[in-house]
Amino acid sequence: MERSALCLWDLLPIQIFSFLDVVTLCRCAQVSRAWNVLALDGSNWQRIDLFDFQRDIEGRVVENISKRCGGFLRKLSLRGCLGVGDSALSTCSSLSKFCPKLKHLDLASCTSITNLSLKALSEGCPLLEQLNISWCDQVTKDGIQALLEDEALKHIGAHCPELLTLNLQTCSQITDEGLLTICRGCPRLQSLCVSGCANITDANLNALGQNCPRLRILEVARCSQLTDLGFTSLARNCHELEKMDLEECVQITDSTLIQLSIYCPRLQVLSLSHCELITDDGIRHVGSGPCAHDRLEVIELDNCPLITDASLEHLKSCHSLERIELYDCQQITRAGIKRLRTMIRSRSVENFFQRSNSEIRLPGDLITAPPPPPSPPPAPSPASSPNTALTSKPPTQLRPLRTHCFQEHVFRKPTHCQLCNHMIVGNSKQGLRCKACKLGAHLWCSSELSQQQCNGKANERDEGGEDGEESLRSGEEEMGSQEREIEGAIHLASADDTMAQSIATNSKPRNNRQASLQERTR
Template sequence: MAATYSGEARPSPEPSDGVSPASPASSTGEIPMDQPPKLKGRHRLLQNLQRMSSTPALTRRARSATTGSTDYPRGGKASLSCVSLASPSYTPCFGNGNASPLYGGLNARPATPGTPGSPPEHTPTARIRMLDAGRSLTPQPRSVGLPIDMRPSSRGTPSREGKLGEGFPQPDSLPVSIPDSHKARPTESKVGEDVVSPPTPEKTFDFWGNMPAELKMNILGYLTPKEIIRCSAVSKAWNQMCYDGQLWSHVDTTDYYRDIPSDSLLKIITSGGPFVRDLNLRGCIQLRDKWMMEGEKISDSCRNVINFSLEGTRIDKSSVHFFLLRNPRLEYINLTGLSSVTNSAMKIIAQSCPYLGILNVSWCSNVDTKGLKKIVQSCHRLRDLRASEIRGFDDGDFALKLFERNTLERLIMGRTDLTDQSLKYLIQGENPHIDLLTDRPVVPPRRFRHLDLHQCTEVTDEGLKTLAHNVPDLEGLRLSQCSELTDDSIIDVIRTTPKLSHFEVEDVERVTNNLLIELAKCPCAAHLEHLNISYCESLGDVGMLQVMKSCPNIRSVEMDNTRVSDLTLMEASSRARKRGYGEKLPQVGLRLVVFDCANITWAGVKEVLSSNCYTPRPRKSSATMVTVTQTTSDSGVSGMSTPTIPSTPVSPTSSPPPLPEVYPNHIVQLKCFYGWQMTVDHHTKRVLRGDLAAASRLDRKWADYMMATEEAGAAGAGARRRRRRAREAERLYNVDSEEEDEYAIGGISSFGGRRRRAQSGGCVVM
């Protein structure tokens, strides 16, 4: 069946049963308001065909039977029916019901009435088939808009209908078919105008935001607590990150306990919570109200504390007890100076802290040895007990408990009421077995490494002698201000302690130079590092010179208010030079405290300063020496041969290679008379930073000033007597020296000597 369509209503070529499918209403293109009754079968089909043919929006469709094979080429793409494009149901999608939208921008050419069967025109570039070859004189729409849901849109640009159809060549017929390739990629333009692709936004790389949390915590861990608190004000995320518990496993307020408010400190402690291992609140008196109001909150948050210090804080009794009960893993407890700590707290520690190793209850006025006895019995790992100024050390029962336990390595009992009997119980026990050959008690040796008995005024030689042969591992012994001790008991102890490295007998008036001479002969002389003999007015150069010569590793000597003189300072400087020279900057190797010593003069201080900035002279190298040999010719006339150069040739114009800077390895740091101390400090700073030339200039200028000052007030027989004493001291020192200097310096006197005379101009003082 072939039929043509135009703007006018045409009768169907196949009427049936005398019913005409055309009607006057359909010829005008309008739909009547009253719908006819529904038809069935063939009548319904004919009526639908008549309606479609009368639509004015469609162009005429003509088809010739002879050109049917060319209108529908085989192998072509599927086409979209023009009936479906012109249907009123698609009007909302295209937005214009009277227009003929086409995909690809093809122009529709309406058929001319009266020319049915005309073949369609084909365009070489068109990829659709033409259904009508007629041309219309009226302009038709050039593009077909896509449905709204299929329209592409660019970011930031409004969508336009028919954008994809612009720029294509226009065909001669209206009906088109949409290729599948265009349906799959609606944003691509095949022919004509190029569609500008939307700009791709640049990806911003957030270095800190994309970093793992573990690395952030590791980086923030290098900051100080003050810097971490400042970083917490950046943002909410940084605030949450800076108060993470991983950063506060070690809370030590030693450096900022005066500056941090109580609220911030409480936030740090509570945010750390179970991460806190070390909690040092030394001096944090601002937490007094927080402990009273929120003590339970702090204790509930921190349940894994290992090292705990409350020295110098203000805390109530109940808060201390509650915190100790909530932390059974405590190994180090420092409660120094707390009046709220009593024997009840000691009982709680004994019951709930089995891992306790270090306990410091010094100056706790409400604690005595009754509370400490419970800790000694229960805490088997206790190795360090510091109980200065604690009452009850005269109790022999407590001393016996310590003897039975024998786990302490450090015991500090300074300023206590310790007696000779208690000290015997502590070292030998009660009724020990006595060896008949040696007349010594047979007991296991004590494990003490550090023993502090300073200002125990009731301890005498009888009690101290019990330490002999019973403390072989002792490294530190402090006997300061024990006025009843003498050389006999102390010498017996130091002879049997080969590991002794720190020894203090400050303000023990009965000791003499014999103690220092025996100390220099004891096995511990090779390990001695610190010696304190201040306010021992009987000690002088006789003993100290032996100590300086026999103790090569000594690092600190405090001998203020003694009888030592410039000879001790010279010997100390000589020993410091023997420690060698190198290319590294010097370090403090020996610290001397000699203020209030009447026999120390400015000449001895000058000797120390000159020794600190002295460097050995470079020796000539054998590679630069020129050897001249004498030769004899055949005629018997001797002559000079060509100089022989052993290794490297010497050019007359070339300069020798620069020698590396040489510095002393160790220097002497001096604390002397306050009028000279400022000059000594400036000189030491210049030496430590490697400016030896500036230090030498300061040394010479200060010596000139001191000589001018001394000579201005010296006259008559007094000056001759001072010069005579100086010569005698120099002679005694040169005779006493047993060996020459390692760097060929020779004997050095306190007033210049052979080397210093050449450096300072050969001037004589006094």
């Protein structure tokens, strides 16, 4: 009985430490030797997200983490960590060697990652389920093949047969050859993003339909070689599709929408922006399909010049519809918008409709009482003022405040949000940009920025002013101190004769607003 109680007492501190975040664990690790052992116990490091330290994290820090707690590590996010690359690495080699149970790895925007990194991962991470290498534009089909096989394509099933999610957004060198191996070797694939991979063709859609019947999410924005034939094959075999991003698939017509309306009853999100061959007839089939009544929540029709108010009438049967995007649809009228809003009560219809300057309103806190009327001037004598009309000036009128007009944008280069200063990553639906001043923001940050004054192109010139530089420097100093805590804690684990001094005071506490924004970013 006493031995059992003693064991429970030994496990209690480890259980307490398991509730601490990365920064707190690193601070505790530098208090004493005993706390160092508890804080750096591998069971506390199963899920690690280093996005908050993206400016300062280098490959050697990740290597030390993998050596210390690799047997426990299940999920690792290195999003935006530009210091992690093949030049600093052995990083992926260390992950491959010491982290055999790794299941989720996020390398988004690690622009130095190349085929060598993926080849290293392929040698020792057989349980890998989710891999995000979006914005890693140095990765080619050879790197993908190396990840999925050791020596030859015939062994592909033995390497990553459990792969569920793969994000290859903007990996522009990916071709059919690399993706076909994924389709054939990963039958459980549920989510695939190849937006911006302009070299892929209908062959991949056919392979997905034949080999991946559980596919739920497909993002193929800006894949201009895809046609109705490929989507027909896909729709007839993948009946569980819930989200499809077909933005700028310029060759598709109403035929694709007909097939989706018949064979994909679970469709919830459909993006058809810049699909200029889509007409009212295609929207009619979507509005009358099995997904329309209870499933369809979002439909994006930006820059579809052939659709008219008739399409809005067809969408009235979509009772679950929450958002419609109608940027630059020249044949959509305000009368059609009004009729649709009375049916679906969706604010997003108007928010994404271009408004004229006459409809711009001042925010409530900027509307002030009109100035008192000027006192009437004394009546001039005819001799002194022969023509008052020539000298009088009209009263100055209050001009409407020009606020930001945000629209969804594909950020092709690493961009930071103007409000929270975090990198905008992921697929194109995670970023908005002002049409006038090109200011970038997360979707959840845009509501606050949309009430601020827009300076047009002048904002682009002022963006690098002294205030911005000072804010950037302070942010870098804060991130640098936190990164040094992590690095110091990891290195301390191997020291036997020295005792760390606590450096908790070096890290500035984050305010609640910034912490909330960072939590949303994750």
